[in-house]
Amino acid sequence: MRVNAIIKRIVQQMLGDKRSTALMFIAPLFVMTLLWLVLDMEEYEPVIALTDVPDSIQEVLEEQDASFSKMTMEEAEVALKRQEIDAQFAWKNQQMNITMEGSDPTATSAVQRVLNEASKQMNPGNLQVDIKFLHGSTDVKLFDNVGPVLIGFFVFFFTFIIGGVSFLRERTQGTLERLLATPLKRWEIVTGYLSGFGIFIILQSIIVAAFSIYVLDIYMAGSFLAVILIAILLAITALSLGTLLSAYAKNEFQMIQFIPIVIVPQVFFAGIFHTESIAWLDAFGKIMPLYYGADALKEVMIRGQQLSDVWGDIGILIGFSVVFILLNIAALKRHRKL
Amino acid sequence: MNDFIKLEGIQHQFEKEQVLKSVDLAIPQGQLFGLLGPSGSGKTTMVKIMIGLLNPTKGTVSIDNTEMPSLKQLQQIGYMAQNDALYSELTGRQNLEFFASIYGIPKKERTARVNEAAKIVNLNDHLNKTLEHYSGGMKRRMSLAVALLHRPSLLILDEPTVGIDPVLRASIWKDLKKIQAAGTTIIITTHVMDEAEKCDELALLRDGYMIAKGSPAELKEKSNTETIEGAFLYFGKSQQVEVG
CATH class of the missing domain: 3.40.190.10 (Periplasmic binding protein-like II)
Structure with missing residues (x-):
């Protein structure tokens, strides 16, 4: 099948470009480790x-x-x-x-x-307190709290960059147009692309989540499979958004310009900071995919919820992906109306 | 001969700039047809409109009585773009095999077709190198090989011989003649006058107008000049639309 040909080609390309592949797998681990070192330190001794x-x-x-x-x-x-x-x-x-x-x-x-x-x-005896925890414990440090958000963010960020830039290169080097001069249908191109990168995305999500949970020992109350599934959904959203936005970039530099506009703001609304007190700001966060991905990851990892408890978040992530994928197929109309 | 490709009232505009200003053109089956013109004259735009990669602002294109764009017709067309449009991380063989499977060439035949196409452009010995290590001319030839892979009945080549040395250029022309003899219609764009001489018929393009059309001999005779270049200058001045 022709979709398989595209998948095979993407795998060959990724294996040929070892540095980009390494970026996808090793960079998130590197940054997670650094953040762990910084955030997981003992309290400051004055x-x-x-x-x-x-x-x-x-x-x-x-x-x-x-x-x-x-x-x-x-x-x-x-x-x-x-x-x-x-x-x-x-x-x-x-x-x-x-x-x-x-x-x-x-x-x-x-x-x-x-x-x-x-x-x-x-002055003992002023106020006797006995603290109980509904979720977590005094052991939940800052890193454990923001960790789920960070897992979501890095999966999102690196997928967006690699997927977006490589689709952009198809445009700039003319291969996308070349493909549209073949009998390939527009949906076949988009499906092939998403599936080809999908293989790497699934691997990346597993590696990032497993590393955070088993090596960095991030607080984890829920199921590993649920975490992986949410991470993969988030990555598919990032990939389809990246390829879509690449249609509006003329070169790699313009693609990078989407990072401060599209990616970075998502972090602020993903639950690291409390935005509930300002209603319009909170509402703004709700148009962002990472908001839902991070929320689902937090529910599972810190509060030990099941997938069935976060189906709302999952549904919205799937919704985002479907919309982005359809827009991708429509965006190719610019090149060939059929 | 019946008209294989028909362009009717084609106009095209990029933003405010009018690139093609009303072009009517009919190309019979089996011809080696040349689009000759300086850069910026609208050759590439015209070729892209022919295969449906650009929607013309006005007018229609039909190939073999089917209006373009048509996926069915695309299966019959071999297209070589002006930029090489190849995957530089992949080897020559991987590139060819990829396009072979896109065109639905059965697995059993694929290796034979890949070798056949590579042989025409004289790249058999370099198929296992990644394209990053190809020279400019080699990439051009690889791009031509991709266009030949599925034995199309219409071959559209946008400046195919740029950067290719004279010896290989001669051999590619010989192969094009051979492919034509087997029944393939070939459309080629060029700005090289001596290449234009080798075409059965020529359309001269300038500033988005087709200033003349006819066989090289007809064009020279009509303009009373010795060379295609002379003919181009003559028609360029008079801006005539139809000859012969």
């Missing part, structure tokens, strides 16, 4: 100078996760200016005076956490 702090208080403070050193007023002032310490605790007139360095919110909140913990220890 460096704090103590000036004239009574021993009883110092003892309590030193039990907290921070490093302390004794300094005079003058020493501490210099150290703060040089950013060698994050804060100075000075005891004056029976009162704690705190000077923050203040330029780094992470350090500031770490100092505040130390203070909170210490004051809780000094």
Whole structure:
């Protein structure tokens, strides 16, 4: 069959271009690993100078996760200016005076956490709390929370780039026109293209998801198969969107210009940031495929939901793909009306 | 002879620029027909309109009494584009095999057809190289081989001999004559005057007008000149539309 010929050719091309193939498989793993290293670190330990702090208080403070050193007023002032310490605790007139360095919110909140913990220890019994988790646990760190979104994003991003650029090259090098000078039907071209890349997309989705879950040990409460299926659906959406947009790019550079316009904004609405409070912004996110893919991935990975619980998201992803594929077939009309 | 290809009232416009301004042309079956004109005269546009890769702003094209574009007719047409339109990551053989299967050549015959087409353009020894390692002329020949693969009854070649050395050019012309003798209609665009001499009939194109049509001998006689180039200059001045 003629569709098979296109599939075979794409596989041959991808195997011939080892670097692009490597980009598709290795780049997402590389970036995921870097993000894991950055986001999965232990909490920041602030460096704090103590000036004239009574021993009883110092003892309590030193039990907290921070490093302390004794300094005079003058020493501490210099150290703060040089950013060698994050804060100075000075005891004056029976009162704690705190000077923050203040330029780094992470350090500031770490100092505040130390203070909170210490004051809780000094005045026990203020408020007894016992926290239970409906989903996840205290072990769910930032990386575990944004991880599902990132899996979705990288699958989307790399598929969009590789699918879009290679379809664009068909246009620029004239092979697409050459194909339209054969008896190939327009739907056969689109189907062949999607299936040929589909093979690589499925592999990519499996590798990215498996690496995140089993190697980076991202929090995972649901089924691996469900994650793969959602990732593949998301990738098909990205592929059909990429090939569609390539019709509106004259060269590779113009294709790259779609990244800040079409791809990057999707990250902001995919659940890393909370947009619920601004209604129009939230509504804007709902026109983006990644919003639904990321939501489904989060439901499965963090909340342990089944595929049947996220059928709404899945349905919308399929809907996006179908619309993009039909538009692709229509866009080829520009070249040949039949 | 019956008219195999018929262009009626073809006009074409890219945005505001009128590239073809009313062209009527009929080409009989079995002819080696040349479209001669300088670059920008509308040769490629005309060829693309013939096979249906461009929808003309006005007018109709029919091939073998079927209005274009027609998928059935496309199966009978071999097309060589002006750019090579090949897959540079693939080897010569992979390129040919791909197009062979697109044209539905049965698996059993494929290898034989691939070798046959490669032999015509003298590329048998280079089939296992990827096209990245082909020279410009080799890519041109490969592109011609692709057009010949499915033994089409109509061959449309857009500037086929650009960048090909004189020896090979002569041998390709010999093969084109042979293909024509087997009954294939061939349409060729060129801006090289001595190639035009080898065509049965010529259409001279300039600024989107067909300024003359006829056999090389007729054109020279009518314009009272010794060369096609002279004839071109003569008709270019008078902007006549029909000769012979």
